[in-house]
Amino acid sequence: MRVAVVGAGPAGSALACHLAKGGAEVAIFDASHPREKPCGGAVTARARDLLPAAPVDDPCPGRLVDRCRFEAAEGDAVDVGLPRPVLVASRRELDGWLLRRATDAGARHVAERVVEVEARGRLRTAARREEVFDVLVGADGAGSLVRRTLLGPVPPERLAVAAGWFARGDAPMVVRFVPGVAGYLWLFPRPDHVGVGIYAPLGALPTRELLDRLEREGLRRFPALAEQDGGRYAHTFPSPAPDEGSIREIAGERWALVGDAAALADPITGEGIFSALRSAQLLAETLLSDGSPARYPERVLEDFGREMLRSAALHARFYAQGFPDRMVRYAAWSPAVRRVLADLVLGEQGYLDLKRRLLRAAPRFLLDAARTRLLEGYSFRNG
DSSP, X not given: OEEEEEXXXXXXXHHHHHHHXXXXXXXXXXXXXXXXXXXXXXXXXXXXXXXXXXXXXXXXXXXXXXXXXXXXXXXXXEEEEEEEEXXXXXXXXXXXXXXXXXXXXXXXXXXXXXXXXXXXSEEEETTOOEEEOSEEEEOOOTTOHHHHHHTOOOOGGGEEEEEEEEESSOOOOEXXXXXXXXXXXXXXXXXXXXXXXXXXXXXXXXXXXXXXXXXXXXXXXXXXXXXXXXXXXXXEEEOOOSSTHHHHTSBXXXXXXXXXXXXXXXXXXXXXXXXXXXXXXXXXXXXXXXXXXXXXXXXXXXXXIHHHHHHHHHHHHHXXXXXHHHHHHHHHHOHHHHHHHHHHHHTOSOSTTHHHXXXXXXXXXXXXXXXXXXXXXXXXXXX
């Protein structure tokens, strides 16, 4: 089987690695990778589990972070220990490392930009190369040429935007919920700098206003990281709609989409590296077993897709009426709620049972809160 993968980000390189190891002939087309991507660069625990094994002489790049500070708009804050660390990496370094794993496995990297594709497997590059493949895969990100050509662009209401900058220095890992944008501000410490950003649905505010909001918050809360000469960025993140059709559409007879090209970023958090790596794994397994991508959308749905649909359905309620602030306030009192927050960071708390788990935690929260208040009162009375 001959497979063309357009795009050498995490989804494309992981797919090429799996397919090449399985005996397929794979070509990865990308003229610009590895490059820095404007995002936090956090690789959750379950995404880390999907990374290829690291050679002894080429360890996976990044910084392991085992704590996250959650801050509410009203001033409450809580530090949450993470049972398994999150990897925070420069996307240039992480993507380059994954591309090396693909080429080490036998995939061919063609450093040319694809300018034209067809559903029957033909592609053409800017260097006038033309080839025909058995299967064509779009792994070319949020603005995917393959998606636009074979399926159509992601509707604006399914897009979110991340904006920010990279700052010199160091910081704890911080997630700060900000009112009025249905999103959050972040600090993600990388090995030699800090990613500073804000995430919100596209259209919540103009990008310039999001950056202004981030700069105001940064100057007030993190003045050492409010770097003015570091350059600003903005990047869109596509997500599924609440209906199954938004996932069932991601493959045809001889083509398929993975990662951001398939619009598989988490609607609530914007996290997309897990879905990039997992969609690549599922598509590779499907192609190697069936010789066709036909069953791939259904496998995505059954594996993690319905969690994504639930996230899309919950997005407005998650960010409405101070819910994140209450989560932070409760977590400050309750170990049970802190564990929920930790699992959300790790990507191990699903959305299908989030409400049920919070309800189970509620009696424990009440008990923990009452105990904390009694102890605080005792300490106060006894000096």
